[in-house]
Amino acid sequence: MISSAVKTVDLRVDRGGREVLHGLTFEVPRGEIVGLLGPSGCGKTTLIRAVVGVQIVKSGDVTVLGLPAGGADLRRLVGYATQTPAVYSDLTVLENLRYFGSVLGAPRDDADRVIEEVGLAKERDQVVATLSGGQLSRASLAAALLGTPELLVLDEPTVGLDPVLRQELWELFHELADRGVTLMISSHVMDEAARCGRLLLMREGVILADDTPGALRAHTGTDDLEEAFLRLIAEREEARA
Numbered sequence: 001m002i003s004s005a006v007k008t009v010d011l012r013v014d015r016g017g018r019e020v021l022h023g024l025t026f027e028v029p030r031g032e033i034v035g036l037l038g039p040s041g042c043g044k045t046t047l048i049r050a051v052v053g054v055q056i057v058k059s060g061d062v063t064v065l066g067l068p069a070g071g072a073d074l075r076r077l078v079g080y081a082t083q084t085p086a087v088y089s090d091l092t093v094l095e096n097l098r099y100f101g102s103v104l105g106a107p108r109d110d111a112d113r114v115i116e117e118v119g120l121a122k123e124r125d126q127v128v129a130t131l132s133g134g135q136l137s138r139a140s141l142a143a144a145l146l147g148t149p150e151l152l153v154l155d156e157p158t159v160g161l162d163p164v165l166r167q168e169l170w171e172l173f174h175e176l177a178d179r180g181v182t183l184m185i186s187s188h189v190m191d192e193a194a195r196c197g198r199l200l201l202m203r204e205g206v207i208l209a210d211d212t213p214g215a216l217r218a219h220t221g222t223d224d225l226e227e228a229f230l231r232l233i234a235e236r237e238e239a240r241a
């Protein structure tokens with residue numbers, strides 16, 4: 001059994017002619033919920049794209065479930081929900097999920113299972129174009145849950161959702177982790193950080209911290225993870241000066 005779900009070594013990525021990830025090295029243990037947090041533009045989506053294998057990398061290694069990122073063998077093992085929902089607007093929720101399920105070779109009743117899991121049972125026969133923003137992102141999340149992914153990579157899955165739905169989705173994420181699924185979830189909402197088992201805090205293309213919320217609180221001497229993040233930035237800037 002390979003112990004890490006994701007492993008990167010000195011990962012560097014250029015976008016738009018400049019380096020946006022500056023040599024990232026980290027490991028995500030299996031069965032863990034890892035929060036990828038940091039301000040807008042720090043490189044979260046770029047890192048996620050490298051993990052799911054759709055990003056050209058300049059140098060370094062990205063290994064997913066023991067295999068090179070992006071390989072055909074990983075297609076069924078990795079579920080990915082992008083920030084922009086990737087479902088067909090002229091099909092119903094159920095039709096979309098049946099279609100994606102068949103592409104993946106998932107059992108036919110899987111579509112109904114994932115619809116229940118994301119709380120879209122009432123909207124199952126609704127055309128996607130008529131869904132609200134939150135429903136649309138849940139439809140996209142449902143597609144990532146099809147089959148039996150061992151790693152779920154979710155780019156800001158709770159953006160625009162009300163607190164009750166966010167709570168329900170986090171319960172689902174924990175249930176999945178309890179079943180051994182690894183989740184890598186990006187967010188720029190610090191209150192979601194406390195719900196993760198581990199945190200990767202990013203800023204300007206580097207990792208500021210890779211630790212548990214508890215260890216981060218202890219290290220920075222504050223219970224507030226937002227404040228902890230600010231203290232880490234100040235610490236780094238002091239070290240640079």
Ligand SMILES: Nc1ncnc2c1ncn2[C@@H]1O[C@H](COP(=O)(O)OP(=O)(O)OP(=O)(O)O)[C@@H](O)[C@H]1O
Nearest residue numbers: 015016020038039040041042043044045046047188
């Ligand atoms: N297609 C592109 N061409 C040029 N630069 C890009 C491109 N995509 C992203 N970038 C740049 O790469 C950097 C990292 O972007 P990325 O989307 O990974 O950030 P992010 O942390 O996910 O941001 P957000 O939270 O706003 O989604 C940013 O400076 C961004 O401007």
